[in-house]
Amino acid sequence: MQKKLTIVQINDTHSYLEAHDEVFYENDQLTFKKAGGYARIQTLLKEMRQDGSVVVLDNGDTIHGTYEAVASKGWNMVPILNDMGLSAMTFHWDTGYGPENLQKIDQALYYPILAINAYDEHTNELVFEPYRILDVEDIKIGVIGIACNIIDKTMPASFSEGIYFTLGKEELPRYISELKEKTSI
Numbered sequence: 001m002q003k004k005l006t007i008v009q010i011n012d013t014h015s016y017l018e019a020h021d022e023v024f025y026e027n028d029q030l031t032f033k034k035a036g037g038y039a040r041i042q043t044l045l046k047e048m049r050q051d052g053s054v055v056v057l058d059n060g061d062t063i064h065g066t067y068e069a070v071a072s073k074g075w076n077m078v079p080i081l082n083d084m085g086l087s088a089m090t091f092h093w094d095t096g097y098g099p100e101n102l103q104k105i106d107q108a109l110y111y112p113i114l115a116i117n118a119y120d121e122h123t124n125e126l127v128f129e130p131y132r133i134l135d136v137e138d139i140k141i142g143v144i145g146i147a148c149n150i151i152d153k154t155m156p157a158s159f160s161e162g163i164y165f166t167l168g169k170e171e172l173p174r175y176i177s178e179l180k181e182k183t184s185i
Contacts, residue, residue, distance in 0.1 A: 003137045004052030010041065011058065011092075014065025015077055038080055045084065053136050057143060058089035063105065064096045073097035074105055082110045088132045090114050090145035095159045099127065114145020116175055117168035127163050130175050133182060142179030144172065 013036060022035040048054045062081070063074030074097060088111050095102050099118075106113040106128060116130040134141040146168040152160035 006054045008056045012061040015069035056086045060092035078108045088143050092148040099163045115147035116171040117166045118147045140183035
């Protein structure tokens with residue numbers, strides 16, 4: 001019997017719990033449509049999971065955007081994200097409440113925040129795990145996280161206090177080799 005595996009990537013959800021107006025470009029003009037919302041995403045994921053295994057990866061811009069997220073520094077999203085059944089995430093402006101806050105949220109999530117390119121300024125050690133190996137339907141999947149590399153260059157200093165970012169291109173070959181070694185049969 002053939003098994004089905006679906007890999008879903010989400011990003012830029014900006015903590016919207018419900019669908020909201022978004023601007024789309026169609027037929028050479030701007031139009032507004034309802035889009036997004038974790039309620040809709042969760043419904044879609046539940047439907048997909050009925051058909052087989054689903055790996056969900058979040059690429060960031062997740063814990064900020066709405067009033068509730070800003071007021072709670074992203075903590076209002078932790079129970080929702082944990083309920084979504086995500087496998088891993090990386091980040092963009094999710095350090096908007098400071099890198100320490102994101103590190104604490106990382107500890108509260110049921111899945112890791114990954115980044116091969118976010119380093120502690122004092123130790124030059126990675127701030128987050130570089131990758132995760134998933135075992136889905138007897139398939140080993142290596143997931144490498146690369147955080148947005150311009151946070152420390154374009155955003156207020158508080159977004160990257162105590163950390164710095166690289167492009168990740170120097171680190172990537174090493175982690176690919178490491179994952180190939182760890183996931184080969």
